[in-house]
Amino acid sequence: EAGVAQSPRYKIIEKRQSVAFWCNPISGHATLYWYQQILGQGPKLLIQFQNNGVVDDSQLPKDRFSAERLKGVDSTLKIQPAKLEDSAVYLCASSFYSPLDEQFFGPGTRLTVL
Amino acid sequence: AQSVTQLGSHVSVSEGALVLLRCNYSSSVPPYLFWYVQYPNQGLQLLLKYTSAATLVKGINGFEAEFKKSETSFHLTKPSAHMSDAAEYFCAVSEGTGGFKTIFGAGTRLFVKA
Numbered sequence: 550e551a552g553v554a555q556s557p558r559y560k561i562i563e564k565r566q567s568v569a570f571w572c573n574p575i576s577g578h579a580t581l582y583w584y585q586q587i588l589g590q591g592p593k594l595l596i597q598f599q600n601n602g603v604v605d606d607s608q609l610p611k612d613r614f615s616a617e618r619l620k621g622v623d624s625t626l627k628i629q630p631a632k633l634e635d636s637a638v639y640l641c642a643s644s645f646y647s648p649l650d651e652q653f654f655g656p657g658t659r660l661t662v663l
Numbered sequence: 664a665q666s667v668t669q670l671g672s673h674v675s676v677s678e679g680a681l682v683l684l685r686c687n688y689s690s691s692v693p694p695y696l697f698w699y700v701q702y703p704n705q706g707l708q709l710l711l712k713y714t715s716a717a718t719l720v721k722g723i724n725g726f727e728a729e730f731k732k733s734e735t736s737f738h739l740t741k742p743s744a745h746m747s748d749a750a751e752y753f754c755a756v757s758e759g760t761g762g763f764k765t766i767f768g769a770g771t772r773l774f775v776k777a
Contacts, residue, residue, distance in 0.1 A: 553706070584767075590769055591767035591769045592707070592753070592767045594766075649695050649757060652707075652709070656705070656706050
């Protein structure tokens with residue numbers, strides 16, 4: 550079974566630039582999550598989709614972050630414009646139905662904002 | 664509101680010694696509790712989860728955790744540490760209010776000395 554795929558693995562941009570991350574979850578998984586993991590901290594949930602609907606985006610900085618999950622499969626997370634404090638690892642995860650099921654994590658995208 | 668506190672950002676044990684990683688949670692309703700592990704250069708993976716069945720939960724690689732409601736704790740243990748256990752460990756809580764959002768602790772890095 551293929552795991553959660555993310556790209557790119559690394560990205561370096563300057564502040565005020567835009568960046569986008571892509572995630573392909575495990576086939577058949579209804580729920581997809583985007584987490585932000587700042588160095589030395591645990592993952593923080595940014596947004597949670599169930600199929601193509603948003604379940605929770607209470608911690609997503611909506612003035613600069615946006616995410617979509619087209620057709621309930623792949624997802625894209627965008628930051629526009631980036632700030633220095635956005636430097637972090639962005640993790641995508643998926644689970645069969647809900648957060649009570651095991652979440653399977655991708656390798657993450659390490660973003661550095663200069 | 665739910666929250667997770669992991670006591671000790673770093674824990675060091677000798678190979679063969681007991682591993683004890685501490686986790687305390689706060690939840691207004693019966694929670695679901697998880698331990699995830701992140702090996703170097705790998706994504707997070709589930710070690711074990713508590714879903715209100717048996718209070719002693721066994722996971723992969725010889726780890727187990729005990730749910731203690733009176734102490735609001737879910738500590739992770741392993742009787743005998745192995746060099747391959749060196750990793751970062753995250754405790755997480757998910758509860759029914761708010762759509763089962765998962766909250767992660769800050770993590771504990773385990774070092775195993777030969």
